[in-house]
Amino acid sequence: MGRSAALTVLAFLLTFLAAFISPASADEAALRATIAKFAQAKNFQATESVVKELAAAGDPAVEKPLAALAEGDLYVRKSDAAVFIGRESGQAVKLADPLTGAEAGEAAKSEVTKVRVNNSLRRAIREALGSLTLGAEDPAARLAAAQTMFRTPDPDAIEALDAAIAKEGVASVKTALEQARAAAALASDLPEADKLAAIQVVAARGDRDALSLLTGFQARAEGPQKEAAAAAISTINSSLAIWAAGQNVWYGISLGSVLLLAAIGLAITFGVMGVINMAHGEMVMLGAYTTYVVQNVIRTSAPNLFDWSLAIALPLAFLVAAAVGFAIERGIIRFLYGRPLETLLATWGVSLILQQAVRTVFGPTNREVGNPSWMSGAFELGQLSITWNRLWILCFALAVFFVLLFVMKKTPWGLQMRAVTANRRMASSMGIRTPWVDALTFALGSGIAGIAGVALSQIDNVSPNLGQGYIIDSFMVVVFGGVGNLWGTLVGAFSLGVLNKFLEPYAGAVLGKILVLVLIILFIQKRPRGLFALKGRAVEA
Amino acid sequence: MISGKFFAAGADRRIAITIAILVAVAIVVPILNLALPPDSALHVPSYMVALTGKYLCYALLALSLDLVWGYCGILSLGHGAFFALGGYAMGMYLMRQIGDRGVYGNPLLPDFMVFLNYKELPWFWHGFDQFWFAALMVMLVPGLLAFVFGWFAFRSRVTGVYLSIITQAMTYALLLAFFRNDMGLGGNNGLTDFKDIFGFSVQANTTRSALFAASALALALGVFVTWRIVGSKYGKLLMAVRDAESRTRFLGWRAENVKLFAFTLSAVMAGIAGALYVPQVGIINPGEFDPANSIEVVVWTAVGGRATIVGPIVGALLVNAGKSWFTGALPELWLFALGGLFVAVTLFLPKGIVGTWDQWRARSRHRAAPDEADGDAGSEEEVVVRVEPRPAAQLKPPHGGLAPQPAE
Numbered sequence: 001m002g003r004s005a006a007l008t009v010l011a012f013l014l015t016f017l018a019a020f021i022s023p024a025s026a027d028e029a030a031l032r033a034t035i036a037k038f039a040q041a042k043n044f045q046a047t048e049s050v051v052k053e054l055a056a057a058g059d060p061a062v063e064k065p066l067a068a069l070a071e072g073d074l075y076v077r078k079s080d081a082a083v084f085i086g087r088e089s090g091q092a093v094k095l096a097d098p099l100t101g102a103e104a105g106e107a108a109k110s111e112v113t114k115v116r117v118n119n120s121l122r123r124a125i126r127e128a129l130g131s132l133t134l135g136a137e138d139p140a141a142r143l144a145a146a147q148t149m150f151r152t153p154d155p156d157a158i159e160a161l162d163a164a165i166a167k168e169g170v171a172s173v174k175t176a177l178e179q180a181r182a183a184a185a186l187a188s189d190l191p192e193a194d195k196l197a198a199i200q201v202v203a204a205r206g207d208r209d210a211l212s213l214l215t216g217f218q219a220r221a222e223g224p225q226k227e228a229a230a231a232a233i234s235t236i237n238s239s240l241a242i243w244a245a246g247q248n249v250w251y252g253i254s255l256g257s258v259l260l261l262a263a264i265g266l267a268i269t270f271g272v273m274g275v276i277n278m279a280h281g282e283m284v285m286l287g288a289y290t291t292y293v294v295q296n297v298i299r300t301s302a303p304n305l306f307d308w309s310l311a312i313a314l315p316l317a318f319l320v321a322a323a324v325g326f327a328i329e330r331g332i333i334r335f336l337y338g339r340p341l342e343t344l345l346a347t348w349g350v351s352l353i354l355q356q357a358v359r360t361v362f363g364p365t366n367r368e369v370g371n372p373s374w375m376s377g378a379f380e381l382g383q384l385s386i387t388w389n390r391l392w393i394l395c396f397a398l399a400v401f402f403v404l405l406f407v408m409k410k411t412p413w414g415l416q417m418r419a420v421t422a423n424r425r426m427a428s429s430m431g432i433r434t435p436w437v438d439a440l441t442f443a444l445g446s447g448i449a450g451i452a453g454v455a456l457s458q459i460d461n462v463s464p465n466l467g468q469g470y471i472i473d474s475f476m477v478v479v480f481g482g483v484g485n486l487w488g489t490l491v492g493a494f495s496l497g498v499l500n501k502f503l504e505p506y507a508g509a510v511l512g513k514i515l516v517l518v519l520i521i522l523f524i525q526k527r528p529r530g531l532f533a534l535k536g537r538a539v540e541a
Numbered sequence: 542m543i544s545g546k547f548f549a550a551g552a553d554r555r556i557a558i559t560i561a562i563l564v565a566v567a568i569v570v571p572i573l574n575l576a577l578p579p580d581s582a583l584h585v586p587s588y589m590v591a592l593t594g595k596y597l598c599y600a601l602l603a604l605s606l607d608l609v610w611g612y613c614g615i616l617s618l619g620h621g622a623f624f625a626l627g628g629y630a631m632g633m634y635l636m637r638q639i640g641d642r643g644v645y646g647n648p649l650l651p652d653f654m655v656f657l658n659y660k661e662l663p664w665f666w667h668g669f670d671q672f673w674f675a676a677l678m679v680m681l682v683p684g685l686l687a688f689v690f691g692w693f694a695f696r697s698r699v700t701g702v703y704l705s706i707i708t709q710a711m712t713y714a715l716l717l718a719f720f721r722n723d724m725g726l727g728g729n730n731g732l733t734d735f736k737d738i739f740g741f742s743v744q745a746n747t748t749r750s751a752l753f754a755a756s757a758l759a760l761a762l763g764v765f766v767t768w769r770i771v772g773s774k775y776g777k778l779l780m781a782v783r784d785a786e787s788r789t790r791f792l793g794w795r796a797e798n799v800k801l802f803a804f805t806l807s808a809v810m811a812g813i814a815g816a817l818y819v820p821q822v823g824i825i826n827p828g829e830f831d832p833a834n835s836i837e838v839v840v841w842t843a844v845g846g847r848a849t850i851v852g853p854i855v856g857a858l859l860v861n862a863g864k865s866w867f868t869g870a871l872p873e874l875w876l877f878a879l880g881g882l883f884v885a886v887t888l889f890l891p892k893g894i895v896g897t898w899d900q901w902r903a904r905s906r907h908r909a910a911p912d913e914a915d916g917d918a919g920s921e922e923e924v925v926v927r928v929e930p931r932p933a934a935q936l937k938p939p940h941g942g943l944a945p946q947p948a949e
Contacts, residue, residue: 276702335888340702341616342887345843348836349883356876472713472832475706510717517714521690521707525697 028061028099035065035098038074038115039081047115048124052156055128063129065098070125074098075112086112127154134164139173146176151209153180155188179205186217195221196228203232206239207383243383248501254390256497257397258459260490261452262470263477264401267489268445269325271478272408272421275333275442276344279351280474281467282358283446286324287317287453288462289358292367307372310454317450324354325446329439337438351467359464369457393455400448405486407444417441421484476520482530492531496520556768559851560761567757571750587746591821594753596861598818601760603841603853605810608767610839611848612776613803614783616701619708620811621835622715623683625825627812629719630682632732632825633666634675635743639736652734653727663725672739679816680809687808688801695797695804700786709832716830731826732819743820756817760854763810767850770806779803840879843886846893855894 034053041047051069054062068074068085075086075093084095084104093112095104117125127149134145142164149157161181168174182198190198199217202210211233218229262284269277294313298305305312328350336343371389378387408414419427420437428434453466460466473496481492496516503512524530570593573585602624609615641648645655649662668674690711694704722728741748770776781789782796790796819825828834837860845856860882867875890897 276705332884332888339887341705342891344616344702344705345836345839346884346887349840349880349887352876352880352883356873356880359876360873468833472710476710479703479706510721514714514717517710517717521710521714522693524699524703524707525693528697528699528703 031062031099035062035083036081038069038083039076041115044116044118044121047117048121051121051124051128061099064101066125066129068098069115069117070122070129072114072117074115075107076115077107077112079111083115084112086114123152127152127157134160134177139170142168142170143173143176146173146180149180150176150183150213153183153187153213155184158184158188158190179210183213186213192223192225195225199225199228199232203235206236208240211236211240240383246382247384248505249498250384250386252498252501253494254394254497255501256494257390257394258456259473259477259497260397260401260493261393261455262449263474263481263489263493264397264404264486265445265447265449265452266474266478267481267486268404268448269442270475271483271485271489272417273438273441273445274340274421274483275337276340276347277328277333277442277445278344278348278471279328279354279467280446280449281469281471282351282354283321283325283449283467284453284456284470285358285462285464285467286321286354287313287450288369288457288460288466289362289367289453290317290320290450291454291457292362292369292462295369306370307374309370310372310375310458313454314451317454318447319450321450321453322443322447325449326439326443328446329442333442334435334438351471355464355467362464364464366461366463369462371458375458389458393459396455400451401486401490404448408486413437413440476517479524479530480520482532485530485532488530488532555851556764559764559854563757563761563764567754567761570757571754574750575746587749590746590749590753592865594749594756594821595818596858597753597756597760598814598821599838599841599861600854600857601756601763601814601817602811602838603845603857604760604763604767604850605807605814606838607842607847607850607853608770608807608810609800609803610842611853612771612779612783613800614786615800615804616705616839617708617804617807618705618832618835618839619712620807620838621832622712622830623687623808623811624815624818624838625715625719625827625829626683626686627679627815628819628825628829629726629732629815630669630675630678630812631816631819632735633669633678633726634672635735635738635820636732637666637670638738639734642736643734651727651732653730654725657722657728659725666725676816679812683808683812683815684805688805691801691804695800698797709835712830712835713832716827716832719827719830727826729827731824731828733824733826735820735823738820743823749821752817752821756821759813759817763813764850764854766806766810770803771850775799775802837879840883840886842893844882844890844893846896846899849893849895849899852893852895859894 031054034050037050037053038047041050047069051066054066065074065083065085073085073087075084075095076082077084077095083098085098085101086093086095086107088094088109092106092108094106095112096102097104134142134149149161158181161177161184165174165177165181168177178201182201185194185198186202199214202214214229214233214236218226218233221229262281265283266277266280269275269280291310291313294316295306295309298309298312328347332346332350333343336346375389375392378385380386408417416427416432416437419430419432420434420441424434427437456466456470460469477492477496478489480496481488481490499519500512500516503515506512507515570585570590573583574587574590577584579586602620605623606617606620609617609620636651639651643652643655645652647655650659654662669678690708694707699707718724719726719731720729726732735743737743738748738752741751743749771779778789778794778799781794782799786796789799815825815829838857841857841860842853843856844860845854846852860879863878864875867878886893892900
């Protein structure tokens with residue numbers, strides 16, 4: 001007994017050494033010998049020790065039998081105690097070689113016995129697989145293994161980690177490995193100095209995992225270790241608070257970009273032309289439905305173009321919304337210039353008609369608009385989690401804003417628009433066709449609402465009520481920012497977005513929104529012309 | 542200004558007729574409903590009484606909006622909020638009247654509070670078991686909100702469209718607030734399951750008839766009050782503020798106070814309308830705060846004719862009757878009809894039905910009596926601001942004043 005134990009230890013050390021020097025050349029025969037021990041294992045502890053032994057070999061090849069074991073697919077043939085990976089098919093079991101996966105014939109169910117596993121054994125296998133991939137070729141796999149080991153620290157893994165750290169070449173993976181080692185050190189019975197150093201390493205990581213690890217450690221530690229852990233926890237907490245604030249800023253900017261998109265068309269029609277367009281939200285809705293139609297056509301006729309669906313929908317949405325806007329201006333609004341309250345009512349009527357029209361054509365339920373692949377998913381930036389679609393929408397909103405700014409400030413058309421706004425009769429006597437400019441300006445504002453709809457279809461429900469949700473917010477943004485000023489709209493949108501998201505954690509989503517509305521109402525009392533009011537000397541501008 | 546006097550006399554007679562009709566309706570309809578057997582040709586069915594009573598409350602709401610919009614130029618898109626607040630005050634009284642007859646049988650707490658695990662009555666629910674207190678709150682809460690809101694808004698000279706938008710934001714904020722369960726006002730479901738009012742069952746025909754009569758009388762009172770206000774010196778000031786606010790201010794009047802009074806009074810009227818509405822429909826929920834409702838009130842007023850006292854009543858009754866018919870017969874088309882109404886009224890009927898009728902009457906009268914019209918009335922109609930260029934000498938108006946510039 002003592003002799004065989006010593007041999008086992010020797011074999012263990014040898015295989016470990018072999019793995020350490022070059023994992024690829026681990027002796028296949030030795031592995032097979034270890035795997036064969038599954039046949040002798042009479043209870044779960046014995047199986048677990050075999051698992052650990054296999055893991056210690058550090059050869060990626062053992063992943064296959066271990067994964068099969070975790071799934072309960074590892075079998076022992078009764079006749080010769082050989083171990084196989086098996087797949088049940090009817091009354092028979094298809095056998096395969098545990099290392100190579102090569103076919104090894106079939107056996108009746110009665111001829112084989114399954115190697116049984118329980119939950120604690122499955123956990124051991126998972127950890128073993130984690131440490132196994134420490135030797136993987138792919139740095140991403142090594143990183144993932146290190147992260148797993150950080151979350152489930154195991155004092156026995158310290159040596160393996162030390163070895164991995166020593167030969168690790170990629171800096172980020174090395175840091176992760178060191179953190180995993182520190183986590184393991186905290187769980188071990190290493191001397192105090194080591195643990196204090198480990199606390200520093202874990203604290204430097206500074207995320208929620210580190211926090212929970214240290215909190216757990218602090219509960220069972222004593223003396224200077226406890227103090228060090230407490231200090232580290234407070235450092236992590238304060239840095240997490242900063243990250244949380246950063247995350248709120250990001251959410252706020254993201255909300256602000258949505259507000260900007262929704263409001264920017266209104267900044268043209270309301271801000272520049274002074275037309276109260278209550279049907280603005282419906283232009284956004286039309287844009288969203290255009291996206292839906294485009295995606296439907298693409299799905300049925302050219303599925304491989306799906307990633308381009310938004311790019312195709314953009315000009316179409318602009319044209320659809322601009323055409324509707326043009327029709328509204330020519331048909332209704334031009335008779336109501338100088339009567340803003342009547343304009344408000346008439347355009348409200350238009351919005352009701354458009355909503356009901358869309359409801360009649362597309363039905364009252366939400367329509368599904370898909371995300372193209374480049375807009376799905378998320379990535380991490382430090383402790384910030386950023387979704388791609390929000391990031392794209394932010395970029396898109398800014399791009400639309402600056403293009404619009406360019407059109408307004410640098411093109412002849414923009415010059416005419418501003419001239420008509422500043423002094424209609426003077427502009428008219430200089431030969432500008434003011435009714436035409438009015439119609440085109442309104443169409444531009446509506447068209448921009450339409451392309452906002454394309455973007456908003458990615459994050460909101462596409463339903464006939466889509467526009468209703470944005471109309472009050474859009475007006476708030478334009479009025480808050482200052483009518484007739486595009487920069488005001490930009491600043492207004494982002495400050496309202498960030499303010500909203502900062503109020504939410506304290507007041508809750510609904511109350512936060514109410515507070516923002518109340519603040520805007522109070523703000524308008526103080527500065528009735530918004531943040532960036534146009535300077536003028538008129539009594540009633 | 543002979544025609545002016547003519548109008549005044551015509552308007553006076555019209556107001557008197559309206560009040561008389563309303564009082565008569567308040568007396569006759571309950572009798573027709575209660576005293577006559579159901580198979581009689583003159584019998585008014587109970588559902589008709591409830592429906593018309595509801596419309597009369599809407600008419601009072603439209604009238605209150607007319608006072609600020611028609612006569613003072615303040616387009617409030619938040620009048621539904623005052624209506625709903627009055628309704629909630631009444632609803633709270635009716636909730637307290639349920640007593641221990643609720644599903645949970647709690648003598649003090651309304652059902653939804655038991656359901657939401659309230660241990661005691663929130664402070665603002667105290668006193669609502671007394672009708673006088675509830676009646677006071679019906680007027681005080683909307684009035685106070687309007688006073689504070691208007692005090693801030695008018696003082697900082699928020700006018701025109703800006704005012705409309707922040708009133709809309711106000712009702713939107715209230716909508717969101719009342720949807721919360723933490724408000725202690727029933728959250729999403731609002732207040733309902735009312736049992737009785739003054740000890741009479743709200744379901745009973747007699748109570749419904751009484752509520753109908755109360756609505757008609759309240760509307761008659763509203764017509765009377767509005768008429769007296771509009772006819773008074775203050776009413777002239779109100780219209781002066783509407784037509785040329787800056788000029789009124791330069792003449793030494795405090796335009797903000799003029800507006801504040803009208804706004805507050807109008808909110809109180811809206812609150813009373815809401816309070817009469819709630820027992821007749823049997824529920825009040827946050828949906829009443831929906832900005833769309835408030836805008837619908839504006840279209841009733843616009844259809845009937847703003848700045849006429851009878852117009853909003855006619856508009857509210859017509860549009861709501863149309864709504865009832867459409868939602869029954871052609872529910873798909875109602876929003877088209879309503880939207881079309883908004884557009885058509887603003888484009889083709891800017892003075893509304895009653896205003897257009899007055900205009901037509903005045904014109905035919907003018908044709909019928911050319912001698913009389915040769916004097917003041919005729920010249921008044923001739924003063925039109927012309928756009929075509931004229932010789933410089935003629936550019937100056939004869940009396941040295943510019944034609945009135947419409948305030949924004």
